[in-house]
Amino acid sequence: MNGPLNPKRKKGITPLMATLLLISFAVAVGTVVMNFARAQVDSQAQCSINPKLGLAKHNGLQQICFDSSPSILKFGLQNGFEIDIEGLVVSVIGTQRAETFELNEAVINRGSIYRGSLNYDSSVLGTIRQVKISPKITLFEEQVICVEYSLTVENIGAC
């Protein structure tokens, strides 16, 4: 009666070993959960607040135009009342090339208007096909670019 079915035969793991196993199991589960959560945060690193950035209007006209004599793109932007904008990423897409400008000085408080201008060399970049303006905001102490709330303008006329 010394076989494996003998009830008196008590073989198991020591309390120390059980504790170590439990701790390592907890660490493994914690690591998996943390990595999963981080992946979720990274893939959804988008803006939860829509700043409602729009083109400013003057006498019903949208404030964006191209001044060809000094070759400058001029624009006026109106921030909504949701959140302060702490910078802009402006991409100007021409027929030949595209250029992206990072305007960190373009701070636009809630409800305020910002007037800006960019040098645009049409001899190199071609005719403007589109201007895309993405606002930068701070969420949870981290600055993010809200590409999903970017402002897209086409058919830009002369100033």
Added chain:
Amino acid sequence: MIIFLVFVLIFVIGILIYFFYFGPPVEEAECGLGLGLKVLAVGGKEDICYDQARKEIHLTVENGPISSLEGVYVKIEGQSKDDFLLEEPISKAGVFIGKVPYNLEKQGSITQIEIFPVALVEDTATACLDEVLEFNSLEICNFG
């Protein structure tokens, strides 16, 4: 022993030559970064087309807001296979217009175009295979 070493040397040189001349121009891997590269829509249409006058593929890509890129890697499949590394730094949310030389008359029709973002992964420029943009048809450009 010397013969064995010579064989090893020839083998190593052969591998280096193979990768230098026949290997892809950039490291390829699954990056898992969620870069969010996309082809920009202009005038309501994705801006990828064939420029007949210049005999090149015109594509406008927009980077996502997560990370800057080192460029884009374009693979063309059809009657002939070709790949191109367009090296141009693209900032976060930046836009890049790529032009890939391709002669439809000489090289034949295109069945698929794949565009991969090239990002720095462990200090190496890597084409991210898990973020491919695929196109199976190509219209003629009309910048009108």
